[in-house]
Amino acid sequence: MQKKRKLVVIGNGMAGVRTVEEILARGGAEQFEITIFGDEPYGNYNRILLSEVLSGSQDASEIFLNPLAWYRENRIQLHAGVRARAIHRHSRQVTGEHEIVASYDNLIIATGSSPYIPPIQGVRLEGGREKPGVFVFRTLDDCHRIAAYAKGKRRAAVIGGGLLGLEAARGLQNFGIDVHVVHISGHLMGQQLDATAGAILRTTLEQLGVTVHLNRSTKEVLGDDRVTGLRFADDEVLDCDLVVISAGIRPNVDLALRAGVTVERGIVVDNHMRSPDDPRIYAVGECAQHRGHVYGLVAPLWEQGKVLADHITKRNEKATYSGSKVATKLKVMGIQLASMGITEPADDRDEIVQFIEPKRGTYKKLIIRDGRLLGGILLGDVSKAAYLMQAFDKNTPLPDERLSLLFDLGAPSTKATLEEMPPEMQVCNCNGVSKEGIVACVRSGKRSSRAIMDATRAGMGCGACKQLVSEIVAWACGGAAEQDPAASYYVPGVPLSKPELVQAVRERGLRSVSAVFRELAGGVEDPGSKPGLASLLRTVWHHEYEDERDARFINDRVHANIQKDGTFSVIPQIPGGVTSAAQLRKIADVVDRYRVPLVKLTGGQRIDLLGVKKEDLPGVWRDLDMPSGFAYGKSYRTCKSCVGTDFCRFGLGDSIDLAVKIEDRFRGMDTPAKMKLATAGCPRNCSEAMVKDVGAVAVEGGKWEIYVGGAAGAHVRKGDVLCVVDAHADVLRLMGRFIQYYRENARYLERTYGFVERLGIQKIRAVVVDDSEGIAARLDAEMQKTVEAYRDPWREAYSPATPNQFRSVLPIVQ
Amino acid sequence: MEITLGPLSTIPPGEGRAFDVGSERIAVFLARDGRVFATQAACPHRGGPLVDGLLGGCTLVCPLHAQKFNLQTGEALNGGPGLKTYPVRLSATNQIVVQIERDGG
Numbered sequence: 001m002q003k004k005r006k007l008v009v010i011g012n013g014m015a016g017v018r019t020v021e022e023i024l025a026r027g028g029a030e031q032f033e034i035t036i037f038g039d040e041p042y043g044n045y046n047r048i049l050l051s052e053v054l055s056g057s058q059d060a061s062e063i064f065l066n067p068l069a070w071y072r073e074n075r076i077q078l079h080a081g082v083r084a085r086a087i088h089r090h091s092r093q094v095t096g097e098h099e100i101v102a103s104y105d106n107l108i109i110a111t112g113s114s115p116y117i118p119p120i121q122g123v124r125l126e127g128g129r130e131k132p133g134v135f136v137f138r139t140l141d142d143c144h145r146i147a148a149y150a151k152g153k154r155r156a157a158v159i160g161g162g163l164l165g166l167e168a169a170r171g172l173q174n175f176g177i178d179v180h181v182v183h184i185s186g187h188l189m190g191q192q193l194d195a196t197a198g199a200i201l202r203t204t205l206e207q208l209g210v211t212v213h214l215n216r217s218t219k220e221v222l223g224d225d226r227v228t229g230l231r232f233a234d235d236e237v238l239d240c241d242l243v244v245i246s247a248g249i250r251p252n253v254d255l256a257l258r259a260g261v262t263v264e265r266g267i268v269v270d271n272h273m274r275s276p277d278d279p280r281i282y283a284v285g286e287c288a289q290h291r292g293h294v295y296g297l298v299a300p301l302w303e304q305g306k307v308l309a310d311h312i313t314k315r316n317e318k319a320t321y322s323g324s325k326v327a328t329k330l331k332v333m334g335i336q337l338a339s340m341g342i343t344e345p346a347d348d349r350d351e352i353v354q355f356i357e358p359k360r361g362t363y364k365k366l367i368i369r370d371g372r373l374l375g376g377i378l379l380g381d382v383s384k385a386a387y388l389m390q391a392f393d394k395n396t397p398l399p400d401e402r403l404s405l406l407f408d409l410g411a412p413s414t415k416a417t418l419e420e421m422p423p424e425m426q427v428c429n430c431n432g433v434s435k436e437g438i439v440a441c442v443r444s445g446k447r448s449s450r451a452i453m454d455a456t457r458a459g460m461g462c463g464a465c466k467q468l469v470s471e472i473v474a475w476a477c478g479g480a481a482e483q484d485p486a487a488s489y490y491v492p493g494v495p496l497s498k499p500e501l502v503q504a505v506r507e508r509g510l511r512s513v514s515a516v517f518r519e520l521a522g523g524v525e526d527p528g529s530k531p532g533l534a535s536l537l538r539t540v541w542h543h544e545y546e547d548e549r550d551a552r553f554i555n556d557r558v559h560a561n562i563q564k565d566g567t568f569s570v571i572p573q574i575p576g577g578v579t580s581a582a583q584l585r586k587i588a589d590v591v592d593r594y595r596v597p598l599v600k601l602t603g604g605q606r607i608d609l610l611g612v613k614k615e616d617l618p619g620v621w622r623d624l625d626m627p628s629g630f631a632y633g634k635s636y637r638t639c640k641s642c643v644g645t646d647f648c649r650f651g652l653g654d655s656i657d658l659a660v661k662i663e664d665r666f667r668g669m670d671t672p673a674k675m676k677l678a679t680a681g682c683p684r685n686c687s688e689a690m691v692k693d694v695g696a697v698a699v700e701g702g703k704w705e706i707y708v709g710g711a712a713g714a715h716v717r718k719g720d721v722l723c724v725v726d727a728h729a730d731v732l733r734l735m736g737r738f739i740q741y742y743r744e745n746a747r748y749l750e751r752t753y754g755f756v757e758r759l760g761i762q763k764i765r766a767v768v769v770d771d772s773e774g775i776a777a778r779l780d781a782e783m784q785k786t787v788e789a790y791r792d793p794w795r796e797a798y799s800p801a802t803p804n805q806f807r808s809v810l811p812i813v814q
Numbered sequence: 815m816e817i818t819l820g821p822l823s824t825i826p827p828g829e830g831r832a833f834d835v836g837s838e839r840i841a842v843f844l845a846r847d848g849r850v851f852a853t854q855a856a857c858p859h860r861g862g863p864l865v866d867g868l869l870g871g872c873t874l875v876c877p878l879h880a881q882k883f884n885l886q887t888g889e890a891l892n893g894g895p896g897l898k899t900y901p902v903r904l905s906a907t908n909q910i911v912v913q914i915e916r917d918g919g
């Protein structure tokens with residue numbers, strides 16, 4: 001057997017590792033011993049998602065593309081956290097920090113780029129050290145540093161209003177700080193947008209609370225020992241506590257330069273991505289320059305990686321890269337944007353097709369020459385992006401009716417356009433998956449979107465293309481895509497839908513979570529599925545349910561909500577938000593006695609004691625002597641109320657009394673996801689009852705409107721009116737019936753807003769109000785049983801359910 | 815060096831509890847099938863209390879951000895750093911016995 005060639009890759013980023021994946025996919029493991037140097041101390045991650053990490057909407061661990069185990073499995077030697085220092089072309093070695101030396105037969109340089117720091121005074125401290133409060137935004141570590149510094153700060157400035165600057169601004173906004181973007185030219189995102197689109201984007205951003213300063217060149221970063229502000233060229237000053245500089249990027253070319261290969265703006269490569277000076281050396285990604293172009297988005301890097309892999313593995317030595325036409329779909333601060341080619345006409349012959357609706361932040365512009373697309377911008381509405389990007393990429397002739405380019409006018413069905421879509425068209429820009437890649441995966445036997453996303457990673461980056469991926473899967477399956485089986489399972493670890501599961505549980509008399517795993521999942525316990533099963537079994541069996549405490553999430557084992565440092569929060573029941581001096585005094589005493597670090601009024605009209613140690617929970621409950629407010633469970637939580645008829649001059653119905661009755665009836669009840677309720681004394685809706693899971697609003701004539709499926713959390717939705725009834729008793733009965741129907745039919749963790757939308761209010765009204773299925777009496781009876789089974793979990797303060805229930809750390813007993 | 819931590823009955827089935835052994839905090843888990851595991855107690859992600867996690871077979875889900883670990887091998891199942899594991903056995907009288915590296919040894 002031939003001896004393996006040694007392949008060294010410098011740069012463990014998006015291009016380098018993707019290229020290695022492409023090499024492995026071409027049988028590269030047989031040909032090469034692979035070593036990767038990466039100066040970041042991690043596996044490879046998706047840089048595109050950094051702003052999600054900064055904003056906290058994704059955890060750092062969720063953006064890894066290749067965990068360390070992947071390197072091990074593929075026998076790749078990864079020097080993580082080791083910077084390559086020099087390339088020795090004569091001895092064919094790369095030397096790195098910690099005296100690490102690697103010999104190569106082939107070398108791939110994939111060092112990416114670094115943020116460009118313009119010559120601004122005061123960026124560093126005197127003596128050259130970094131000034132606290134000045135950041136760039138390129139790596140995971142940058143993210144962590146910014147996040148640590150931003151806490152509690154008041155104002156942040158981002159220098160640079162390009163894609164990356166706006167991404168940084170978006171991330172920063174979530175720290176609740178005032179964010180300012182300072183941009184040197186007259187409109188935002190000059191690379192992708194024209195002036196009109198830039199102006200529309202600016203308005204949209206300002207509506208989102210970001211202040212934009214245009215035509216401002218920053219002269220100085222103020223502050224002696226840390227950032228206090230910025231001074232502009234016109235000497236105006238903007239006070240701020242931190243600055244993120246995002247003024248462009250520079251390819252990392254030092255190593256190549258010192259190794260003596262040709263470097264211009266980037267490392268010059270030929271059509272095989274190889275240095276013209278040394279056939280052993282390749283470059284790929286943002287550090288490479290091909291035909292004068294250096295690319296700064298991921299899509300071109302995927303194409304480069306494929307060509308490089310074809311060539312280096314000799315799978316196809318004729319493979320050539322001929323440059324990329326840059327067309328991208330981006331999400332800027334949650335605003336959809338697609339951009340391709342040029343942004344302004346370049347010639348008198350160029351025809352412009354344009355649509356502007358500034359109020360809704362929508363802008364569409366196409367530049368057409370000789371019936372073909374030369375460039376385009378779609379802002380706010382990108383429904384036509386797939387079609388246009390494909391026409392741009394392939395240079396296909398456009399239909400004469402230009403209107404249909406911008407809007408779907410009952411024009412070609414998606415099917416026709418999917419069929420027309422060329423096979424090599426890239427669908428997922430984050431992970432570089434083409435239509436043919438998806439189709440091949442379907443042919444290989446995978447028939448659900450989920451399975452195909454897992455296998456190809458399409459849709460697993462920013463998620464913008466998920467819809468399109470599903471459409472292609474459906475199309476490739478001839479319209480018969482399988483519902484992803486797991487998507488219909490009630491919990492991932494048991495392959496049954498909710499009705500099937502309930503039936504199996506009833507028929508076989510399965511009363512515990514471990515019995516379900518044993519009988520219905522081949523004995524394999526999936527920890528993540530346990531709480532969902534516990535909730536369902538309790539709904540089915542009431543007090544006959546065999547309660548295995550380990551099946552509960554920690555919150556439900558100790559009846560309090562776990563917090564970031566492992567302490568817990570305690571929220572006692574305060575129905576309708578009505579409390580008394582005696583209660584407040586008891587709460588105050590507990591706060592003193594247990595040194596509770598924070599007492600806070602919640603958005604649910606109650607009082608939260610935060611930072612309680614697990615060991616102290618039973619004592620806190622005993623001394624409070626109030627029932628649990630269930631602020632930790634997938635259960636009924638609380639019912640807020642306004643003052644209603646008792647004091648308010650507009651009150652039409654007694655909302656407080658109703659709220660107290662509601663809480664009394666439904667408290668503590670398990671539900672598929674949490675449920676928050678409210679009552680309002682009139683349609684002024686002061687207690688926000690119209691946007692609660694279930695709400696009751698008093699209306700003229702002594703009546704109550706019942707709302708269901710409202711939301712004002714991560715998702716905002718006005719509830720639908722289920723019905724209008726006369727008396728408190730009717731409200732309780734119909735709410736109860738709705739809740740029971742929801743308990744029996746919703747998926748685990750499906751809030752009422754999802755449930756009501758999925759079934760439709762008509763269907764729910766028919767069943768719950770008009771009893772179209774003849775189950776109303778049964779639903780009422782089940783609800784009554786559940787109400788009777790209520791037990792205040794805080795009673796466990798007196799009789800713990802398991803050994804050491806309220807202790808995490810035990811003493812050693814010998 | 816072997817250290818006896820206490821009777822197995824201190825840990826409810828399917829759960830874990832921690833013990834301070836010298837300067838180390840060690841988490842001990844009792845799976846429902848009877849297997850016992852010992853690992854570091856703090857989640858390598860952000861220090862979450864692993865003993866408060868959900869356990870199934872030898873897979874543990876951290877209660878704070880749902881990182882998953884194989885308690886047998888210590889491997890992190892969704893990327894990131896893994897757990898330090900300790901050899902652990904039960905004595906004839908069902909006492910939990912862990913083996914730790916001797917200080918300075």
Ligand code: SRM
Binds near residue numbers: 563600602604607
């Ligand atoms: C304490 C409180 C904030 C406050 O100080 O006011 C709070 C605190 C938390 N909320 Fe909330 N929410 C609180 C009122 C709300 C409200 C307002 C309300 O209840 O009227 C909402 C919007 C309504 C809603 O429920 O949708 C709200 C929408 C959320 C959401 C988004 C849910 C969604 O699907 O849209 C989450 C995340 C989740 O559930 O997955 C969340 C999750 C959380 C968690 C439990 C996060 C967690 O899992 O640890 C927070 C616990 C903090 C802690 O350490 O204890 N909280 N949260 C409020 C407690 C109310 C109470 O008395 O029970």
Ligand SMILES: Cc1cc2nc3c(=O)[nH]c(=O)nc-3n(C[C@H](O)[C@H](O)[C@H](O)COP(=O)(O)OP(=O)(O)OC[C@H]3O[C@@H](n4cnc5c(N)ncnc54)[C@H](O)[C@@H]3O)c2cc1C
Binds near residue numbers: 016048050112287330
């Ligand atoms: C916040 C942000 C948002 C973005 N959003 C988008 C988007 O929406 N769409 C899009 O298409 N693109 C986006 N990009 C751009 C995209 O991330 C880059 O185009 C892509 O990461 C480039 O890949 P690369 O491998 O060339 O460089 P990188 O991913 O930067 O990888 C290079 C790696 O090499 C390492 N390295 C450098 N020198 C050495 C050395 N001497 N020794 C060892 N290691 C070294 C670096 O530390 C780095 O880890 C975004 C970028 C950022 C920062």
Ligand code: SF4
């Ligand atoms: S309390 Fe609610 S809004 Fe505040 S940080 Fe926690 S989850 Fe987010």
Ligand code: FES
Binds near residue numbers: 857859861862876877
């Ligand atoms: S601390 Fe364990 S997953 Fe975050």
